[in-house]
Amino acid sequence: MNLLICPDSYKDALAASDAARAIAEGARRADPDITIDECPMADGGEGSLDALLGATGAEKRSARVQDALGRPAEAAWGWHPASRTGYIELAEASGLQALGPSERTALDSTTHGVGELILAALDAGAERLLITLGGSATNDGGAGMLVALGARLLDADDQPIPPTGAGLEGLARVDLSGLDSRLADVRVEAAVDVDNPLLGERGASAVFGPQKGASEADVARLDAALAHWADKAAECLGEDLRDAPGTGAAGGMGFAVAAFLGGELRPGIEMIMEQAGMDERLARADLVITGEGQLDGQSLSGKTPIGISRAARAKGVPVIVLAGRMAPGWQAALDEGVSAAFALADGPMALDEALERCAELLADRSENLIRTLQAIGR
Known part of the structure; x- marks a missing residue:
């Protein structure tokens, strides 16, 4: 599998590059032979x-x-x-x-x-x-x-x-x-x-x-x-x-x-994807994992996961979003090319704990995602 990993930052927790690294770590735990392209992203804000x-x-x-x-x-x-x-x-x-x-x-x-x-x-x-x-x-x-x-x-x-x-x-x-x-x-x-x-x-x-x-x-x-x-x-x-x-x-x-x-x-x-050569990266990818701190209805107005998903949809590449939090209106993302979305928390936890464990939670979600795809023969 060729996996393209292109998250934004997780505010107050991880820079985009650290988030990409954590997702890649989890994917490799599930499949040591997986081919990974790490491409940290942003939408024009910090990072x-x-x-x-x-x-x-x-x-x-x-x-x-x-x-x-x-x-x-x-x-x-x-x-x-x-x-x-x-x-x-x-x-x-x-x-x-x-x-x-x-x-x-x-x-x-x-x-x-x-x-x-x-x-x-x-x-x-x-x-x-x-x-x-x-x-x-x-x-x-x-x-x-x-x-x-x-x-x-x-x-x-x-x-x-x-x-x-x-x-x-x-x-x-x-x-x-x-x-x-x-x-x-x-x-x-x-x-x-x-x-x-x-x-x-x-x-x-x-x-x-x-x-x-x-x-x-x-x-x-x-x-x-x-x-x-x-x-x-x-x-x-x-x-x-x-x-x-x-x-x-x-x-x-x-x-x-x-x-x-x-x-x-x-x-x-759009500008940052262009600079990153996103079209070429998507052409090589079988799956995209992206994400940010919160996925909600406002994400449709130019946020990283939606920009990535729209571009991937045009190439026929599925996209999984790993979000720190799923807030009201997130389902609208499913109409923009997002195949599925998951929150990171693995149980009830305070915000401080979620921020502290963000890298761990990202790696675990990524590992489970790749294992699920292996189990169904993807």
Whole structure:
């Protein structure tokens, strides 16, 4: 049997690469001669850089940047010299997980560090940039990134404003004369796992601001600031993209990538599968095992197991999902190419125990799955 193993991470428990390794261990316990292709995946959120590095063999590099609060930090990025492609994960520089609960402030965080990672890729000679937008701590509409790339955001006195969500309230003019000229010759694509617009009830501030420390009053203030940002961007660019799907991703970073960098917003799982050569991998596979922390009705909106399953269905390859938890609506996955899905817990257990035992549970489920297939002659 040729087994393709391509899980996402199991949040707070295992990275995707560790999850793939555990699944492979269980499969080999059942069948030492099984042929396994481990391909850790992601959908554009945290862990996407590692998935891209593993799938493409790109070099892992690092750069000194500002974190979401403007503090010095070291952030990783990827470089694929053969294709002149730079892989940038927003969460590496401006991620929410790097901040403690008391540090999360959607009003005052910035994507400046993401711009610094882009500069590092440009310095290496990048002709293409793939930017993954999940896991942000920010709500600045990509303003910090643009400032790092040479743009000037000025108030009524022609003085620079803070490139933060709150800082955008004082914006009077966008000056792109200093924007790094190398960007004009670079193809930019951004991986998004949501289709939210920039503003309104489904916008960046209302939907994602609270998890970044925004109060109800802060959300209203941030939404107004992003509307002002969109107005000034339209004045500068002659085009208004505030309503485009995905522009609300990562606190409005999707808007900045599309509007100012001319970037294409793509579903993250599709972009990462393309980089991983998923079509070729599926053509060799007899069975796929994928998974993530929770399978539910929301998984259909671009999550890894569903993206993998849709691609596998087109190739006629069965897919098994191993999920940390099966939540309401998971049955909808069965209409998207999932052959069967299983939760990991082998009995009643507290969340802490389930997280601690995640690798063990994955290996056991994988072993039992392969043994079941052997018993029925697959």
